Amino acid sequence: MASAILAKRVDYVFATDPATFRKATTTQEMSVETHYQSVVHATWVNNKRKPLDDPRVRRAMHLVLDRPVLMEVVKDVAPMMVGGFLYPFSQFATPKEERDKRLGYQSDSEAAIKEARALMAAAGHPDGIKGLDFMVREVAIFKLWSQAIQAMLKQALNIECNLRTVVESVWFGDAASGNFDLAIGAIVSALLDPSDYFNAWYGKDGPQNYSFWDNKEFHALSAQIDREIGAEKRQDLIRRAEAIMEQDPPLLPVAWERIHELWYNYVKGRNPHESFGIYDMVRHDTVWLDKA
DSSP: OHHHHHTTSOSEESOOOHHHHHHHHTOTTEEEEEEEEEEEEEEEEOTTSTTTTSHHHHHHHHHHOOHHHHHHHTTTTOOEEOOOSSOTTSTTSOOHHHHTTSTTTSSOOHHHHHHHHHHHHHTTOTTOEEEEEEEEESSHHHHHHHHHHHHHHHHHHOEEEEEEEEOHHHHHHHHHHTOOSEEEEEEEOSOSSHHHHIIIIISTTOTTOTTOOOOHHHHHHHHHHHHOOOHHHHHHHHHHHHHHHHHSOSSEEEEEEEEEEEEETTEESOOGGGOOOSSSSOOOTTOEEOOO
């Protein structure tokens, strides 16, 4: 896409890499926009397999992912941002300044690693875990991240993973059937509101609950969130649900996506600042070319 639009073989691209975006910002005949995307990039942990069914093991893994480093790993490939279990740019998520005080999000990971090792010891795995099958989608960012996560788990917790890179169709098939220990990929939602993705991503038997996570306290809260009409009370319920996921992670958040969108100025009718998502929300039926 990058070479095609810079060579004027195409008029518009939805998502491109940071280097091409920077080039476009200095090109007078081009327009650019950066906006958020309805995607979480994550590592799923198969709750059907021991010892991954233990919340202490999953939280330990969650704590030792150095998220600022993971952003750095892909900075030349895709624009990403740190976040937890909710869209970090939504009104529902814990504010960044508060979230970054938590273990697992701090720039200094020493305290998080110490807590993670204590959790592994309490779970009966002070010497780590060996031979985990880590399934990786055949996408550049996932291949980069999986290697970094493999190293982080080994260094901090002596958890050893074998990377297995597969094409898209195999990834989704194996994820749905539970043929993995860890699996890195991405899922999407249509709306920013937690009532949408809490059910699809984290709900019992949710279509994208690839970890097969089942936390009864969370599910009860989620049902209340769906029904509650008082904004303040609903926000409190969402915070409580978020706190549960921090202690009993349904997945390991890796990053949340942004989009660098760019086009030549003769492309009209595209308003990307209104965009959220690619699969459900982006329309092109109003787009036209103002050129002969």
